[in-house]
Amino acid sequence: MARRVLPGLPLALGITLVYVSIIVVLPLSALVYKAASLGFEDYWRIVSSGRALASYRVTALSALAATAFNLVFGFALAWVLVRYRFPGRRFIDALVDLPFALPTAVAGIALTALFAPNGWFGSILGEAGITVAYTPLGIMIAMAFTSLPFIVRTIQPVLEDLDPALEEAAQSLGGSDASIFARVILPLLTPAILAGVSLAFARSLGEFGAIIFIAGNQPFSTEITALLAFIRLEEYDYQAAAAIASVLLITAFLMLAVTNILQARALRYTARG
Amino acid sequence: MKIRLDTVVKTFDTFRAVHGVSLEIESGELVALLGPSGSGKTTILRMVAGLEYADGGKIYFGDEDATDIPVRDRGVGFVFQHYALFPHMTVAENIAFGMKVSKVKRSKAEIAARVADLLRLVKLDGLGERFPGQISGGQRQRVALARALAVDPKVLLLDEPFGALDANVRRDLRRWLREIHEELAITTLFVTHDQEEALDLADRVVILKDGKIVQQGTPEEVCREPNSPFVMGFLGDTNRLPANVSGGRAVVGNAALPAPGVADGKAEIFVRPSDLDWTEHGDGVPAKILRVIDRPDGRRLLAATDQGETLELDVAPEIQAKAGDEGFVTVRRGRIFAAG
Numbered sequence: 001m002a003r004r005v006l007p008g009l010p011l012a013l014g015i016t017l018v019y020v021s022i023i024v025v026l027p028l029s030a031l032v033y034k035a036a037s038l039g040f041e042d043y044w045r046i047v048s049s050g051r052a053l054a055s056y057r058v059t060a061l062s063a064l065a066a067t068a069f070n071l072v073f074g075f076a077l078a079w080v081l082v083r084y085r086f087p088g089r090r091f092i093d094a095l096v097d098l099p100f101a102l103p104t105a106v107a108g109i110a111l112t113a114l115f116a117p118n119g120w121f122g123s124i125l126g127e128a129g130i131t132v133a134y135t136p137l138g139i140m141i142a143m144a145f146t147s148l149p150f151i152v153r154t155i156q157p158v159l160e161d162l163d164p165a166l167e168e169a170a171q172s173l174g175g176s177d178a179s180i181f182a183r184v185i186l187p188l189l190t191p192a193i194l195a196g197v198s199l200a201f202a203r204s205l206g207e208f209g210a211i212i213f214i215a216g217n218q219p220f221s222t223e224i225t226a227l228l229a230f231i232r233l234e235e236y237d238y239q240a241a242a243a244i245a246s247v248l249l250i251t252a253f254l255m256l257a258v259t260n261i262l263q264a265r266a267l268r269y270t271a272r273g
Numbered sequence: 274m275k276i277r278l279d280t281v282v283k284t285f286d287t288f289r290a291v292h293g294v295s296l297e298i299e300s301g302e303l304v305a306l307l308g309p310s311g312s313g314k315t316t317i318l319r320m321v322a323g324l325e326y327a328d329g330g331k332i333y334f335g336d337e338d339a340t341d342i343p344v345r346d347r348g349v350g351f352v353f354q355h356y357a358l359f360p361h362m363t364v365a366e367n368i369a370f371g372m373k374v375s376k377v378k379r380s381k382a383e384i385a386a387r388v389a390d391l392l393r394l395v396k397l398d399g400l401g402e403r404f405p406g407q408i409s410g411g412q413r414q415r416v417a418l419a420r421a422l423a424v425d426p427k428v429l430l431l432d433e434p435f436g437a438l439d440a441n442v443r444r445d446l447r448r449w450l451r452e453i454h455e456e457l458a459i460t461t462l463f464v465t466h467d468q469e470e471a472l473d474l475a476d477r478v479v480i481l482k483d484g485k486i487v488q489q490g491t492p493e494e495v496c497r498e499p500n501s502p503f504v505m506g507f508l509g510d511t512n513r514l515p516a517n518v519s520g521g522r523a524v525v526g527n528a529a530l531p532a533p534g535v536a537d538g539k540a541e542i543f544v545r546p547s548d549l550d551w552t553e554h555g556d557g558v559p560a561k562i563l564r565v566i567d568r569p570d571g572r573r574l575l576a577a578t579d580q581g582e583t584l585e586l587d588v589a590p591e592i593q594a595k596a597g598d599e600g601f602v603t604v605r606r607g608r609i610f611a612a613g
Contacts, residue, residue, distance in 0.1 A: 163355075163357060165353045165355065165357035166357050166359060168324055168344070168351070168353070168357070169351065169353060169357040169358075169359075169420075170359075170370065170374075171324075171343075171344045171345045172322060172323075172324070172344050172345070172347075172349060172350070172351040172421070173345075173370055173371035173374065173420065173421075173423075173424055174345050174346075174371055174374055174375050174376070174424055175345065175370070175371075175374040176345070176374065179374045180374075183359075183370070183373075183374070184359055187361045188360070188361055266361075268404075269360055269361045269362075269363075269404040269405075269406060270360075270404075270406060
């Protein structure tokens with residue numbers, strides 16, 4: 001191995017591996033071990049029960065909708081923060097991190113208060129015939145709130161580093177704003193967008209605190225998967241809790257794998273030849 | 274296409290980048306905008322391109338007032354200093370970009386044929402499928418040029434086109450750009466801070482300082498008849514000697530030079546190192562050698578005069594000299610400007 005300027009590779013690597021093992025790998029292994037102790041038939045019965053299936057459905061669809069919403073809104077926010085200078089820009093920039101900093105339960109209670117039928121937003125929306133609290137729409141809003149920073153903070157730095165000369169070059173070649181956006185800006189942002197989307201989606205799938213206050217938690221309609229696992233835990237049915245949690249885990253792994261493949265494809269041009 | 278700038282002004286915040294510049298570039302001419310950084314040369318180029326708008330004055334393309342035409346409709350090819358190639362597109366896709374986004378629809382086969390022609394023109398056949406990250410700096414600059422030429426621009430504009438390249442690559446690309454210019458005869462304006470590049474490449478050199486044109490002319494004119502100490506100093510190494518002018522002769526040390534048309538009184542003589550000579554006896558400025566620098570084509574002597582000024586002389590390799598020698602510096606020719 002080539003000599004490095006900074007010493008301490010064995011020590012640094014050792015600490016990293018121990019840390020990752022204790023904090024990440026060990027709990028996940030315990031989870032898999034617990035779920036595996038069920039035997040295939042019992043496992044399958046638990047994870048494919050009607051109530052579990054309904055929870056996957058509402059969780060996945062809400063997460064999808066929340067991520068789609070954040071993709072549009074978060075992209076616009078990142079764009080405005082990077083491309084324009086206006087009074088209050090720094091304040092809005094700081095505000096983006098609020099969902100990271102706020103305890104999710106606090107966010108959930110605040111959202112519930114706002115969107116409850118007698119709340120500020122809820123009463124107005126109620127007149128228009130839209131109910132948010134205690135419906136999948138409420139779950140979606142809670143997920144969108146907590147996962148917004150992932151999209152903004154992954155797109156923002158890449159957008160900042162985009163060489164303005166690229167857009168000038170495209171303009172001098174006769175490109176319209178729309179074609180420059182579609183052919184130059186968007187492809188260069190794609191890897192960052194994919195990273196942001198996958199993080200936001202994963203966060204939405206696993207979100208718990210912000211959702212349970214606003215969701216109503218009715219089995220078969222507004223009960224999310226994380227809550228179902230929590231209920232099994234409360235019932236001291238650890239194996240069932242582990243089984244349901246393992247479904248979330250597998251989904252998260254699959255999604256990360258797909259995102260990595262897509263990202264690698266989008267970054268093909270950086271490979272040296 | 275002939276380009277004409279009429280008293281163009283550009284101000285950034287409070288900084289005046291360009292002060293009323295007027296300039297004409299004939300159709301098919303290759304013109305260099307030469308100046309130190311901050312002289313406004315890039316701003317002028319960007320205004321001609323339409324990447325900046327003039328605050329005052331007019332820019333004409335032929336007879337058409339192009340001052341307010343946006344860059345995408347102006348029909349210029351712009352080559353950026355750092356190439357600005359689209360990193361996610363192959364070389365061929367980069368070159369095809371302008372044709373693909375054009376309002377004039379072209380078939381795929383047409384575009385492919387034109388890309389192949391341009392790759393041949395810039396001597397990059399066979400590299401069409403590479404990405405910009407996989408080719409060298411010189412190759413990237415050639416791709417940038419091919420991309421700019423692909424849209425049949427009326428005018429070609431280059432911003433420090435060879436600034437980021439090695440000296441050898443730079444010299445080759447310069448000659449090659451000159452060849453392409455002769456082949457296509459497209460009106461070309463380029464910006465550089467490198468006088469050698471400007472003199473080597475351009476039909477005409479426009480020298481700028483602080484947002485104003487100081488002098489313009491053919492390389493021969495600006496080299497032989499520099500109109501100011503600034504131009505003299507900017508185009509190459511220069512020595513400055515104080516002199517006294519009386520009756521059309523400039524006296525320097527115990528020698529004199531003809532100084533026709535210079536008013537009597539104090540003056541300064543500007544002399545290239547190669548126009549100074551070293552003798553141990555004779556007429557000239559008494560001096561002492563501080564250092565000798567040997568070069569493949571001769572020797573450069575650094576000598577201090579009695580007044581404490583340091584002179585640089587380029588002398589023939591046979592001249593025997595070493596640090597500490599005392600002798601005389603003679604002036605073969607110089608340009609005399611009244612002291613300002």
